[in-house]
Amino acid sequence: GQNIDQPTEMTATEGAIVQINCTYQTSGFNGLFWYQQHAGEAPTFLSYNVLDGLEEKGRFSSFLSRSKGYSYLLLKELQMKDSASYLCAVMDSNYQLIWGAGTKLIIKP
């Protein structure tokens, strides 16, 4: 079967750095997406990786290793507004998105 694993919850301190991991086993691979979702709101797109390596976008970076079936989202200079769930999703060989359950990130002052 297809599977996406992420930690359920993480806690970090304002101003610090946090890394949220995602491992996947899917039938085929056409890219990996990271989304941010505040409670009760719509998920918003953060990043997309299809080749191995690091993609940087301001305070957020995303890394992919296709051989290891692994990605991480790195958040720097954490702000209170970064408290949210972070969703990892992989596009499989049928171009369908397979979603992880999300990682709830709690930022403490």
Place this chain on the structure above:
Amino acid sequence: DGGITQSPKYLFRKEGQNVTLSCEQNLNHDAMYWYRQDPGQGLRLIYYSQIVNDFQKGDIAEGYSVSREKKESFPLTVTSAQKNPTAFYLCASSIVEGFSQPQHFGDGTRLSIL
């Protein structure tokens, strides 16, 4: 401003009742999707559509129905056959299904049973 509008934000269903969730987009996207989100689970695909008058079942289509009569609109009906409808429903759209384009989401409809 372009975006996806879902309505209503909250919806209550009585036993044996069908309810319809609205989803409208003005992004000129070809592909539209309906997902269900339950606590502790990833988003699960209910139905998707790549083009007007055509749609396909997702992983959990039983108890749901859709239509795509206009490019902008993709309503979801939760029928009485869906025995556990309480969930957060998200509608999304993207430029073209089958290419690695991000999906854009509406603000969701929270459905509960009375």
